[in-house]
Amino acid sequence: MTSIAARTGRARGSRTPPKGTSSRSSTMIYVTTGTVLGFLFLVPLAWAVLRSFMQPSDITAAPSASAFSHLTVANYSELITGSIHILRYVGNSLIVAVGTALLTALLATLAGYGLGRARFRFRGSNVVFALILVTLMVPFQAILTPLFLELSFLHLLDSLLGLILFYSTFNLPFGVFVMRNSFMALPSELEEAAYCAGAKTLTTLRKVVLPLVMPGVATTMLYAFLFAWTEFLGALTFITNINTLTLPVALLNVETGTFGQVNYGFLIAGAVIAMVPCAVLYVTLQRFYVSGISAGGIKG
Amino acid sequence: MAEIELSHVDKVYEGAEAPAVRDLCLTIADGEFMVLVGPSGCGKTTALRMVAGLEDITEGELRIGDQVVNDMPPQARNISFVFQNYALFPHMTVYDNMAFGLKLAKVDKAARDKRVRDAARMLGLEEHLNRKPRALSGGQRQRVAMGRAIVVEPQAYLMDEPLSNLDAKLRVSMRTELARLQRDLNVTTIYVTHDQTEAMTMGDRIAVIRKGKLQQVGPPTELFDRPANLFVAGFIGSPSMNLVESRLRSEGDSLYADIGGQPLLIDPRTLSERPALRGHADAGKPLIVGIRPQDFNVSDGDAGRRGCQLKAKVELVESLGTETNVHFCVDAPPVVTEEVLELAAELGTDEAARVEKRAQAGRNEFIARVDPKTRVRTGDTITLSVDTAQLHFFDPGTGEVAC
Numbered sequence: 251m252t253s254i255a256a257r258t259g260r261a262r263g264s265r266t267p268p269k270g271t272s273s274r275s276s277t278m279i280y281v282t283t284g285t286v287l288g289f290l291f292l293v294p295l296a297w298a299v300l301r302s303f304m305q306p307s308d309i310t311a312a313p314s315a316s317a318f319s320h321l322t323v324a325n326y327s328e329l330i331t332g333s334i335h336i337l338r339y340v341g342n343s344l345i346v347a348v349g350t351a352l353l354t355a356l357l358a359t360l361a362g363y364g365l366g367r368a369r370f371r372f373r374g375s376n377v378v379f380a381l382i383l384v385t386l387m388v389p390f391q392a393i394l395t396p397l398f399l400e401l402s403f404l405h406l407l408d409s410l411l412g413l414i415l416f417y418s419t420f421n422l423p424f425g426v427f428v429m430r431n432s433f434m435a436l437p438s439e440l441e442e443a444a445y446c447a448g449a450k451t452l453t454t455l456r457k458v459v460l461p462l463v464m465p466g467v468a469t470t471m472l473y474a475f476l477f478a479w480t481e482f483l484g485a486l487t488f489i490t491n492i493n494t495l496t497l498p499v500a501l502l503n504v505e506t507g508t509f510g511q512v513n514y515g516f517l518i519a520g521a522v523i524a525m526v527p528c529a530v531l532y533v534t535l536q537r538f539y540v541s542g543i544s545a546g547g548i549k550g
Numbered sequence: 551m552a553e554i555e556l557s558h559v560d561k562v563y564e565g566a567e568a569p570a571v572r573d574l575c576l577t578i579a580d581g582e583f584m585v586l587v588g589p590s591g592c593g594k595t596t597a598l599r600m601v602a603g604l605e606d607i608t609e610g611e612l613r614i615g616d617q618v619v620n621d622m623p624p625q626a627r628n629i630s631f632v633f634q635n636y637a638l639f640p641h642m643t644v645y646d647n648m649a650f651g652l653k654l655a656k657v658d659k660a661a662r663d664k665r666v667r668d669a670a671r672m673l674g675l676e677e678h679l680n681r682k683p684r685a686l687s688g689g690q691r692q693r694v695a696m697g698r699a700i701v702v703e704p705q706a707y708l709m710d711e712p713l714s715n716l717d718a719k720l721r722v723s724m725r726t727e728l729a730r731l732q733r734d735l736n737v738t739t740i741y742v743t744h745d746q747t748e749a750m751t752m753g754d755r756i757a758v759i760r761k762g763k764l765q766q767v768g769p770p771t772e773l774f775d776r777p778a779n780l781f782v783a784g785f786i787g788s789p790s791m792n793l794v795e796s797r798l799r800s801e802g803d804s805l806y807a808d809i810g811g812q813p814l815l816i817d818p819r820t821l822s823e824r825p826a827l828r829g830h831a832d833a834g835k836p837l838i839v840g841i842r843p844q845d846f847n848v849s850d851g852d853a854g855r856r857g858c859q860l861k862a863k864v865e866l867v868e869s870l871g872t873e874t875n876v877h878f879c880v881d882a883p884p885v886v887t888e889e890v891l892e893l894a895a896e897l898g899t900d901e902a903a904r905v906e907k908r909a910q911a912g913r914n915e916f917i918a919r920v921d922p923k924t925r926v927r928t929g930d931t932i933t934l935s936v937d938t939a940q941l942h943f944f945d946p947g948t949g950e951v952a953c
Contacts, residue, residue, distance in 0.1 A: 444650070448651055
């Protein structure tokens with residue numbers, strides 16, 4: 251036992267690169283490139299955040315140092331407490347995005363389990379999967395009119411539920427793809443071990459398989475959430491009632507002056523508010539997200 | 551605990567031409583350690599998975615205890631399966647892995663805890679209960695897999711090559727440990743392996759399977775001493791049995807087998823047990839004679855009786871400390887049957903090619919396993935005494951034992 255420990259210890263030791271000049275210079279290049287790229291990505295964000303704290307007159311004026319001396323939270327307080335009621339739209343968007351994420355994850359997991367495990371294969375299951383992938387190639391913008399008629403027929407226009415169903419439908423192909431590949435990457439012995447221990451199919455899925463495909467689930471949910479949170483055209487088409495608008499459409503209304511004239515302060519502050527959930531999700535789920543994408547990508 | 555009975559079990563995979571398992575009849579007694587052994591792809595794992603319920607049975611009947619379980623799902627069979635890759639749940643601790651089956655069986659918490667801890671103590675896993683499988687060594691993972699099987703107190707353990715992922719030394723020690731554990735717990739066990747040493751050392755009985763068909767079943771010594779056919783003869787025993795094509799010759803009441811021009815007297819007792827040999831001699835039909843490497847010994851000079859010795863020129867000496875393997879050539883065509891080639895292929899494609907090459911050259915290499923104290927050098931011509939009571943005879947056409 252000790253010899254094994256010693257051997258692995260040595261192996262681990264040898265994996266760290268020797269501290270030579272070549273490795274140090276490559277580290278330098280790595281860090282420098284990373285810093286430059288990070289800077290390029292951060293500048294627009296910082297620009298927007300800074301602007302959102304300026305007075306509207308300073309935003310449209312030529313850039314000057316004096317603009318930074320009277321920073322204010324007026325834009326935010328006006329958006330939240332004023333006549334625009336932005337929190338209502340944030341709420342609508344949250345309902346739609348979370349609902350879409352949950353529904354997509356649930357359906358994609360079940361479909362992926364069915365299509366990804368040899369145990370459940372049926373004649374033509376590959377054709378079914380291919381058909382699901384084909385729908386990825388249909389842009390929903392191309393079928394906006396039929397979708398409008400369909401939702402109208404179902405009385406789901408002007409309804410957040412209608413939007414959730416619509417977004418989920420268009421997120422499912424990718425979700426099923428990711429989940430199927432996640433399930434395929436698991437050795438079937440794990441399930442068989444659970445069966446032999448007395449677990450039924452759904453218990454096995456819940457207790458044994460699901461915890462192991464969580465990166466896939468996280469990827470699917472994140473994708474669906476971001477899609478629903480930022481989607482504009484569908485929301486604009488299917489929602490006409492001002493109380494059920496989602497955030498992107500509401501922000502458009504701020505811009506085009508439905509609530510008065512264009513107010514860049516409001517607009518930028520609204521955009522920053524819209525960015526927050528995305529940033530939080532990305533940072534917290536990044537670990538899952540990356541491994542889920544790569545699992546889905548390589549195995550496919 | 552229960553008896554397991556397979557009667558006329560067939561398995562045909564969808565789209566496959568030949569059945570994976572053919573007409574398998576096997577009864578494993580309560581508490582018995584049965585080893586299924588055979589080359590890879592012979593259907594032994596398929597047979598095991600059918601017992602577990604992980605594969606459907608195409609034809610035939612399977613009983614566990616006194617119940618026909620053909621259509622019973624694995625969940626209801628109350629068996630434990632130990633997988634080759636252990637199939638530990640990577641997201642659960644060792645404790646949770648072992649408690650998994652008990653939780654599902656709704657064993658109350660105190661009893662569950664006791665059983666898991668007892669099993670952990672038995673397997674020396676107490677300090678590792680809170681670790682995840684990835685933090686364990688191969689041997690420890692193997693023990694967790696065993697622990698998971700033990701705690702549920704099943705009717706039978708089904709093990710699919712559980713030691714094949716361990717390194718050689720660990721495998722030997724785990725082999726002993728596992729066999730002892732099974733003896734202590736006295737639970738019916740079916741153990742699948744391709745390693746004949748594991749089969750010989752662990753099993754109460756061994757079932758040799760080839761191409762989905764059961765070849766012979768019996769205690770290890772019986773398979774070793776009385777192989778029913780060429781395949782079993784070649785598979786069981788290491789180094790494997792020396793085979794040579796021969797003809798029998800009568801001289802008065804005695805019968806001699808011709809081994810590359812040298813006569814070997816067939817023991818009178820063998821002759822009375824196998825009267826058909828006389829018929830072979832009269833008809834002058836060829837026969838395959840098998841001699842185990844263990845049945846040779848180096849003899850001094852020509853002291854022995856006529857017909858019990860072979861003269862041989864030593865080609866190679868392998869000294870292993872506990873024994874010495876002497877390689878020598880016999881001037882007779884080697885046996886190249888389907889069985890022999892299949893067994894050689896099991897050792898690698900080179901080996902099969904080598905067998906064929908030797909056959910073309912008409913060289914038949916024998917191995918004698920002799921006392922390590924004897925000083926034999928390469929190039930020596932030595933006299934080997936043969937225990938002629940232990941000769942094996944096979945029909946070259948069928949590969950079955952000639953009797």
